[in-house]
Amino acid sequence: MSDALLRLDGVGIRFGGLQAVGDLSFSVRQGQVVGLIGPNGAGKTTAFNLITGVYRPSEGRIELDGRDITGWAPHRIARAGIFRTFQTIRLFYGQTVLVNVLAGLHLQTRQHWWQGLLGTPFQRREEVELRAKVRELLARLELDTVADEDVASLPYGLQRRVELARALIAKPRLLILDEPAAGLNDQESAALNRTILAVRDQGISVLLVEHDMNVVMNVTDNIVCINFGRKIAEGTPEHIRNHPQVIEAYLGKDDDEDDVQAPVSRPAHLAAGGGGA
Ligand SMILES: Nc1ncnc2c1ncn2[C@@H]1O[C@H](COP(=O)(O)OP(=O)(O)OP(=O)(O)O)[C@@H](O)[C@H]1O
Ligand SMILES: [Mg+2]
Numbered sequence: 001m002s003d004a005l006l007r008l009d010g011v012g013i014r015f016g017g018l019q020a021v022g023d024l025s026f027s028v029r030q031g032q033v034v035g036l037i038g039p040n041g042a043g044k045t046t047a048f049n050l051i052t053g054v055y056r057p058s059e060g061r062i063e064l065d066g067r068d069i070t071g072w073a074p075h076r077i078a079r080a081g082i083f084r085t086f087q088t089i090r091l092f093y094g095q096t097v098l099v100n101v102l103a104g105l106h107l108q109t110r111q112h113w114w115q116g117l118l119g120t121p122f123q124r125r126e127e128v129e130l131r132a133k134v135r136e137l138l139a140r141l142e143l144d145t146v147a148d149e150d151v152a153s154l155p156y157g158l159q160r161r162v163e164l165a166r167a168l169i170a171k172p173r174l175l176i177l178d179e180p181a182a183g184l185n186d187q188e189s190a191a192l193n194r195t196i197l198a199v200r201d202q203g204i205s206v207l208l209v210e211h212d213m214n215v216v217m218n219v220t221d222n223i224v225c226i227n228f229g230r231k232i233a234e235g236t237p238e239h240i241r242n243h244p245q246v247i248e249a250y251l252g253k254d255d256d257e258d259d260v261q262a263p264v265s266r267p268a269h270l271a272a273g274g275g276g277a
Contacts, residue, residue: 020043031204047226096151100162100166135147143158175199
């Protein structure tokens with residue numbers, strides 16, 4: 001247990017009368033891809049907002065590398081190595097891909113704001129270094145050909161990849177992705193799978209919310225399923241795929257006891273990606 005990179009212990013938050021997340025415990029080890037799944041409104045994004053410091057938990061403890069980060073401000077958590085993408089795209093439209101990805105580096109720059117105004121040699125040298133670093137990452141993500149284009153002109157799948165690049169450029173220890181495959185076509189989501197696995201192979205841990213079971217079942221080592229803010233199952237993709245409570249949470253409970261139409265087999269979106277690999 002001590003080898004956990006991220007650990008949540010009994011984490012919860014209430015919004016008025018609603019327990020959006022309650023008693024949530026799980027961990028992510030270094031180099032592991034963990035999926036967080038659950039029906040709409042289950043509390044997945046809220047859990048991410050708790051981990052990244054957008055919300056302060058009303059109970060429980062969050063640790064990064066054994067260090068208590070509960071209640072830390074978002075910028076401090078980012079500095080500690082947790083970076084994220086958002087459920088809806090947040091890019092600077094009207095700016096190039098390069099500039100958007102550079103923005104992900106601002107936490108790392110050593111320069112002070114006044115050096116930017118003066119345009120000191122130090123600042124210029126650092127700028128050149130940073131741009132080279134960004135171009136290298138863009139090449140790895142096959143974004144180099146669009147580096148100087150306005151992000152607004154790119155197809156949706158590439159915009160998503162630019163967001164990923166912006167999070168990766170900061171060399172996170174933990175990458176948190178909120179529905180990265182939403183809106184992607186099959187080819188784009190297959191490319192996303194490869195990217196996630198490549199990220200993991202660099203030793204970066206990934207925590208992923210995703211409804212696309214082709215992504216979830218094929219890239220995760222471990223899955224945590226929540227419903228109404230609480231964990232209902234945890235385990236390997238194979239375990240989760242066949243878990244009765246998970247299937248029920250996705251199907252919804254059938255009110256009509258006599259309805260013989262209720263499928264015995266799992267829902268299609270859980271069955272997707274059944275081949276594993
Ligand atoms: N800031 C907030 N204030 C009040 N209620 C909130 C707030 N944020 C989320 N909620 C509520 O908490 C619950 C969990 O929402 P959340 O967005 O975390 O779900 P989700 O699992 O990400 O759903 P989806 O799959 O639709 O993205 C919902 O009932 C939502 O309405
Ligand atoms: Mg969400």
